[in-house]
Amino acid sequence: MKLSDKQLDAIRAKIAKAYTKKRITNAAIGRVAGVHPSQVSRICAGSFKTLSHNVVQVCMALDVKLPRSEARAERSDPSWAQVQSSIRRIWDETPEGAKAIARMLEAIADLKVKS
Known part of the structure; x- marks a missing residue:
């Protein structure tokens, strides 16, 4: 960002x-x-x-809150804003949760490459 x-x-x-x-x-x-x-x-x-x-x-x-870019993303690319919104809904705001989501998305990306 x-x-x-x-x-x-x-x-x-x-x-x-x-x-x-x-x-x-x-x-x-x-x-x-x-x-x-x-x-x-x-x-x-x-x-x-x-x-x-x-x-x-x-x-x-460190539990430091970061600024969000939601408004900017929604204005510039509605599809990306939808992806971000979905990820935020499933993320529990922990490093472990972020890693789990990243692994899941990487697995999906690997499936897309193979097909």
């Missing part, structure tokens, strides 16, 4: 606050998020320029 500098700064501040509050190690966050501890360290230090998959995973592990 493309974010403004202001939005990125707000996310960096939320990550820093959650990281300080939770007082857990980079390795522990990495295990929950499925992200290497060195990347967790970099992300928690605010050294990122985009909202990458790893940043999202770390945010989920």
Whole structure:
């Protein structure tokens, strides 16, 4: 997702606050998020320029809420907005739930490639 500098700064501040509050190690966050501890360290230090998959995973592990792009997606592509809405309905907002949904979608994609 493309974010403004202001939005990125707000996310960096939320990550820093959650990281300080939770007082857990980079390795522990990495295990929950499925992200290497060195990347967790970099992300928690605010050294990122985009909202990458790893940043999202770390945010989920730290319970940091991210801005949603629903309105923009619905205006630009109604089909994609429908997909996002369906995924949000089945996701329980946990890293494990996200991984399960990703595995399911990858399995469907593999079936499409084979047929």
